[in-house]
Amino acid sequence: MQGDESVAYGALFAGCNFFAGYPITPASETAETMSLELPNTGGYYIQMEDEIASMSAIIGAAWGGGKTMTATSGPGFSLMQEAIGYGCMTETPCVIVDVQRSGPSTGQATKPAQGDLLQARWGTHGDHEIIALAPNSVTETFELVIEAFNLSEEYRTPVIFLMDGEIGHVREKITFPDPEDVKTFPRKKAKKGDTLFGGENVPPMSHFGEGFLIHVTGSTHKGNGMRDVVSQSVHEELILRQNGKISDNREKITMVEKIYDDDAEYSFVTIGVSSRPTLNALRMAKEMGIPMNFLRLKTVWPFPIKEVEELGKRSKKIFVPEMNLGQLSREIQRFTSCDVINIPKIGGVSHGSKEIFDIVRKHIGL
Amino acid sequence: MRPEGLKLIRKEIFPTIFCSGCGGGTVLNAFIEAVLNTGIKQEEMVMVTGIGCSSWIPSPYFKADTLHTTHGRAIAFATGVKVMKPDMKVVVIAGDGDVAGIGGNHLIHAARRNINLTVFMVNNYIYGMTGGQVSPTTPFGSRTTTTPYSNVEYPMKAAELVAAAGASFSARWTTYNIVQLIKGMQKALTKKGFSFIEIISQCPVGFGKNVGMRTAIDFLKYFKSQTVPIKKAQKMKPDEIEDKIVIGTLVDRDRREFTDNLLDLNERRMKELGL
16 A cells, blocks of 8 residues: 555554544555544544644544544645644644755645655654654554554644655555554543643643643643743743653654674665665665665654764764765764765655765765 | 632732723623523633733623633634533623734634634724724724824624624624623624624723714713614615714524534544544
């Protein structure tokens, strides 16, 4: 099946029971699959009038007790940004799939890219932390979107699922697990008298209709949910706690794939589909007698600082093939002192393995 | 307000932020009266609002589960809430800038789906919270802070728009027609399907300052003189009602609503799958 379908089935295995979306290439198959399967599982599919409404509806549905998701691509992801910030501020668990396509603007609508890395991190205004995961195969899409749901519940926050058009549309064989073997993180529910918007790092949540008469707002608020938009200390405490619940757990949230060689002086760091030609380039290098390290970030945000720092210390040069003009490279540079060499590829085609390897060879003087 | 109404408000937050003479208090009072009259319990209600003065009418003052959302998107958020909580009474109270302006598309599509939401759009003719700028409902020729020479756009007739889009119930009243407004609210709250009331309300501070109506009384007198019941309006020529406020129920029909349709679909699939 396609990655777009696999993300839908992963969501269903994770317990997703509400999906709101708007058609967009290359993410439409996810909406189609959800519309096909949700009525069979007692869940609800709704096609909204735009992506802003889709994002708004999944947040509303989460407060109504749903496990919710939407799926889109770059232009729709841009439209969702304000409501994503609302999700962060109100600490609403939900999953946003962005099947990245070539931009900016309409760009190459049917072609893949990885140009939304920094938009996922900084797209909505204000100080916030975000969790974003990036898969590199159809099977991993299925597995990782379940993690996306679990993280959104564990940290009570929106989670971005950063696919790319290539992984969204590629067809690969997948074997579903026994649903009973799928581990899901249960929502931490509030008891009467609990603080719903403060206190512990991740406060418990209550849903509408449970008698709490809760006040949920995107304005700065106190622990009881009531607005206080003038006190410096209230805003600072709220935002530091919301940021801290993610950044303090950076290493716990970090998921990477590593192939390290003790003799290697050169390394690759990649995400998503770019990792696939990079793995071939790694083999080519080994065959030529150049051992290299390979690090793939499944967790893109919060950025796996420790992993990247460690790799930086054992590398003379880090090569970063990515389908944009250097968004990942820039982040790696912030945490390493070795040379970071960006291998960009834009225009809707992924890197060739030899193309990557030739650039590596040139840089190490072979 | 009747003493029973006190349990429906978050008293601890009073006094309200509303300016002197604002229609927001009248709308809140009418809403509380309507809720009491229908017997709907506050534990069964979800209030969803957007951004602007009118969104403050229910949030934080009305005591129920409350989702105070982004500007213009209250109806979209409410759609998600309603689908997951079809047995709860989901009510949007927000302003004209919110509902008819930035969120106009959500209004049309919610009415088209005929989803069982109640929307009270408080139309004070301007963007009040930001200082009195022109809105999609500002009368032609009016001065506002962004139409200092006069408004050269025609106003949106929101109640007619909602009726045409497929809603079960659409009406328009003013803060002058308080008895009819309360009855209309009761009707809207109990009607299955998308129910909508455009409530023409006064803003002496944000709008009145630019149009020579500095008190609530000025506005209420204006509403009294300008309102025309819908039956009478139907007999008038278009140019005769151009500047009038047509009041009454524009549509009240039984039409299956969206969450019922959604539940039917699921039930049908369960049967087909033998579950």
